[in-house]
Amino acid sequence: MIKKFTASACKFTLVVVFALLTFSTNAQSISTEPAAISAGESLFNANCKACHRVHQKLVGPALAGVHDRAPSIDWIKAFVKNSSKVIASGDEYANKLYNEYNKTQMTAFSSFKDEDIMNILAYVKAETDKPATPTPTPGVEPAGGATAATGASLPSEYLNVILIGMIVILILLLVVLGFLVSALKRFLDDKQLSEEDKEVVSSTITVGSITRSSGFIFVVVFLVAGLGFKAVINNLFSIGVQIGYAPKQPIAFSHKIHAGQLEIDCKYCHVGVTKGKSATIPTVNICMNCHNQVKSGATTGEGEIAKIVKAWETKKPIEWIRIHNLPDLAYFNHSQHVSVGGVECQTCHGPIETMDVVRQHSLLTMGWCIDCHRKTDVNSKGNAYYDNLVELHSQSKKTPMKVEDIGGLECSKCHY
Incomplete structure (x- = not known):
């Protein structure tokens, strides 16, 4: 009886241990859900991509199959959160990595939750199962590279069109007047005129008589005044506009190499862009x-x-020499546009990943910002803050809600 009870107890214990081990394994299993992989990709690009690739060794080791190479998932979590602590504990695998990579310590991501790390592993595992993509060849221009931005402003284009139109109208008027004079002269030739009137009608037109005429003087004065007005307006609109400005920096840092070829996420270096007014250097x-x-x-x-x-x-x-400057009277918040609005860096800064020397790509004028606010849809998806506004907007308009519909054109938004 005792033997039977002992045997049954042992079997029960083994079942419980097996169940616990199975539960533990399942709890640590890497997700294959698209949502987890997508979240992991975002975290990887923002925090890991500067030093790691999945299939390629960079500053740190390639991460393909890291979930199989590492001692355990718990070990990966501890190492990501505080690698120096794991190394100091004498962990054999951690010290092997530390020595292999010239004693370079990985940045501690103590703010990461376990869920964040598991999402990154989900992304790495999904990428591990894909074939490795070829690495970009240094010196080769990326496909579809954007051309340099031109410095022509919208007001200047309008003024050019207006000035050309007025000149064409003046030329047409002169042609019409020429025809009228010719027709009138033929008509008067058939009439009985006095000698004095005949002298006027038959008088020849010379260069001197044209240049001394009031009509010619008016045309010349009009053209000179129009060109002078255009030059003044162009210069007024160009005050504070530094499009194309590309100063020489103390270090020749290439965004084309770092952001283009190495695909380092902008947010890794410009850490303030998601949480403050300034993107920070x-x-x-x-x-x-x-x-x-x-x-x-x-x-x-x-x-x-x-x-x-x-x-x-x-x-x-x-x-570093600042490139993008706004006047002190204008308020701009990077986090409001990047984190809330979902605006990409290239929207304002142009194809930054193709620039060896960074230049100001956009006008950054008041009119340029207002035009963007008039055209841009509000990114309200998944943000309950906008639910009531979207509902009210849909009752009055059938078009998508723009930034201007939520106060994007109010003076106090940018001028405080």
């Missing part, structure tokens, strides 16, 4: 997250990377 520490390992030319003290390393060692900030 990257600190030297952010640069050194990668250039702790990528040090081409730094050892000889030559090249652009050497300048970054020197700034880091001397603790002197790099004095």
Whole structure:
């Protein structure tokens, strides 16, 4: 009886242990849901892509199959949240990675939740199952590269059209007057005129008589005044407009290499873009997250990377020259446009991923902003804040709700 009870107890214990192990394994299983993969892709691009690729070794190891290589999912979570703590604990696998990659410590993502890390793993696993894509060849122009922005402004185009139209009208009037004079002269030739009138009708037209005529003087004065007015208006509209401005920077940083070829997300370097008014200029520490390992030319003290390393060692900030300037009277908030509005960086800054030297792509004038607010649909999807506004708008209009419909053209929105 006791043996039977003992055997039954052992079987029950094994079943419970097996069930617990199965539950634990399932709890740690990597999701294949599209929503999790999509969320993981966003997190990966914003936080991991600067140093990692899925199929390609970069600053850090390629992440394809990391869920199989690492000791456990819990180990991955601990390492992502605080790699230095895991390394300091004497963990064999962590120290192997640390030494293999020139003792470069991964940035601690202590703000990540377990769910965030699992979503990243879901994305990495989904990409692991796909064939590796070819890496871009340095020096090759990306397909569909945008051309340089021109400096012509909308007011100037209107003035050109108006001026050309007025000149054409004047020429037509002169032609019509010429025909009228010719017809009138033939008509008067058939009439009985006095000698004095005949002298007037038969008088020849010379260059001198034309230039001294009041009509010619009026035309000349009109053209000179029109051209002068156009020049004044063009200069007034160009005040504060720096389209095409591309100053020489203290370090020749190439967005074409970093954002284009290496596909580093803008938000990784410009950390303030999702949470503040300013996008912020990257600190030297952010640069050194990668250039702790990528040090081409730094050892000889030559090249652009050497300048970054020197700034880091001397603790002197790099004095970047600001390119995009707005007047003090104008308020612009990056987070409001990027996080809430979902506006892409290229919308205002142009094809930044193709620029070796960054230039101001857009006008950044009041009219340019207003035009955008009139044309842009409000991104209300998944944001309950807009539910009542969308309902009220749909009752009065059939068109999508634009930014101007929610106060986007109010003076106080931008001028405070």
